[in-house]
Amino acid sequence: MQQTRKIIDLNSDVGESFGNYTIGLDEEVVPLISSANIACGYHAGDPAVMRRTVRLALANGVGPGAHPGLPDLMGFGRRAMDVSLDEIRDYVTYQVGALMAFTTAAGGKLQHVKPHGALYNMAVTNPAIWETVAEAMAAIDPDLILFVLGGANREALKAMGRRVGIRVACEFFADRAYNPDGSLVSRREPGAVIKDHDAAAARVLKMASEGRVTCINGEEIALSGETVCVHGDNPQALALVRQIRRTLEDAGVAIQPVGTFLQD
Numbered sequence: 001m002q003q004t005r006k007i008i009d010l011n012s013d014v015g016e017s018f019g020n021y022t023i024g025l026d027e028e029v030v031p032l033i034s035s036a037n038i039a040c041g042y043h044a045g046d047p048a049v050m051r052r053t054v055r056l057a058l059a060n061g062v063g064p065g066a067h068p069g070l071p072d073l074m075g076f077g078r079r080a081m082d083v084s085l086d087e088i089r090d091y092v093t094y095q096v097g098a099l100m101a102f103t104t105a106a107g108g109k110l111q112h113v114k115p116h117g118a119l120y121n122m123a124v125t126n127p128a129i130w131e132t133v134a135e136a137m138a139a140i141d142p143d144l145i146l147f148v149l150g151g152a153n154r155e156a157l158k159a160m161g162r163r164v165g166i167r168v169a170c171e172f173f174a175d176r177a178y179n180p181d182g183s184l185v186s187r188r189e190p191g192a193v194i195k196d197h198d199a200a201a202a203r204v205l206k207m208a209s210e211g212r213v214t215c216i217n218g219e220e221i222a223l224s225g226e227t228v229c230v231h232g233d234n235p236q237a238l239a240l241v242r243q244i245r246r247t248l249e250d251a252g253v254a255i256q257p258v259g260t261f262l263q264d
Contacts, residue, residue, distance in 0.1 A: 008208045008248060009169070009227035009258035011035040011114065011147065012241070013067055015053035016044035016233075029232030030056050032241045034257045035063040037114045037147075040095035043069030043077025050102050058108045063257030065147070068095035069116035077117040085132045088119070092136040100140065111259040112169065113137050114147035124149050124183075130157060134164040145258060147171050150225040151182025162264065169258050172207050172225035174244055175200050175237075177216040182223055185216050192216075197240045201247035204228055208253050227258050 014030060015038035016023045023044065030036060036057040039045030045053075057064040068091060069077030083091075092113070100110045115123055115133055123129035130148055137144045142165050148157050150170025161168035175194045177185040185192040194200045207213050211224035232238045248255060 006208055006252075007254045007256050007261045008204075009034050009063075009261075010230055010241070010245065010255055011037055011065070011171070011227050011258075012230050012232050013037045013039070013116070014057075015039045015049050015067070017049045018044055018046050018073070024233040025235070025238055026053060026056060028238055029241060030062055031060045032232070032238075032245055033062060033230065034255050035065055035112060035227060035259075037065050037067035037112075037116070038099055039067050039069070039116070040099050042071045042091065042095055043073060043075075043116050047098075047102075050099060051106075054099070054102045054106050054108065058103075058106055061257075063111035063259050064099070064103050064108060065112035065114055065145075066096040066099040066110060067114055067116045068092045068119070070119050072118070077119065080118045080122055085128060088129060088132050089136045091119075092133050093140065096137065096140055096144075110141065110144060111257060112145040112147055114171075120149070127153070127156070127160070131160055131164065134161060134166050134168075138165045142166055145169050145262060147227060149184070150223065151178075153182075154224070158264065167262050167264055169227045169262055170225040172204070172213075172223070172228045174204050174228050174230050175240065178213050178221075178223065180215045180217060180219050180221060182221065189216075197243040200240060201244045204244050205247050205251055205253065208248065209251065226262055 010033040014026045103110045145167045213223045230241045232241045
């Protein structure tokens with residue numbers, strides 16, 4: 001009996017252009033991924049960019065997802081803000097609803113939600129934010145999938161999703177080093193960003209096939225995820241995406257939108 005191949009999702013942040021400003025290489029990166037995190041206008045993007053990016057994703061068989069951020073266009077959503085959980089709920093509802101409208105108008109279905117930048121990082125340190133985002137999603141469409149940082153809290157986040165009524169996909173970062181507790185090494189630390197394409201691709205394959213990762217101190221820990229974050233916003237990053245995809249496919253790992261295989 002033939003062994004079932006491992007399946008993994010590749011996601012990337014796209015749709016971050018705005019007005020006359022072109023940011024990223026969406027036309028090149030979208031055909032290489034399986035899920036697209038599309039900016040919704042708060043940290044980047046605008047209605048025309050949202051419409052075009054949704055259509056680009058659907059044309060390439062890529063699962064469209066909302067990438068809601070804090071209302072900080074000038075700071076690209078990367079600055080933490082003192083906001084309440086009710087405000088976060090409203091921000092997420094507003095942005096997801098907008099992108100869902102564009103997706104529906106294009107004949108598609110919104111697949112997932114991945115908080116952007118500071119909002120994502122705030123959720124990592126305050127799980128109440130994950131739950132607030134999940135509740136907003138469940139109220140809009142319980143079929144939506146929430147992307148979260150996988151690690152030591154994987155089971156707690158999966159249980160939260162079941163309690164709220166949505167699926168949760170744990171995310172692995174292809175070009176970031178990990179601490180022994182499963183958290184990401186701060187970008188302020190040396191070695192936090194992995195620039196060697198072969199090394200990064202090998203780490204993704206190890207996680208996808210074995211559910212393990214080698215940490216920055218050389219220790220190996222169990223760490224698994226259903227989706228891998230890859231960045232393709234510059235030529236060097238785009239080359240890394242190509243290398244990761246080639247490495248996975250050569251090893252028999254299938255790359256598919258997470259909505260096609262995630263069970264819970």
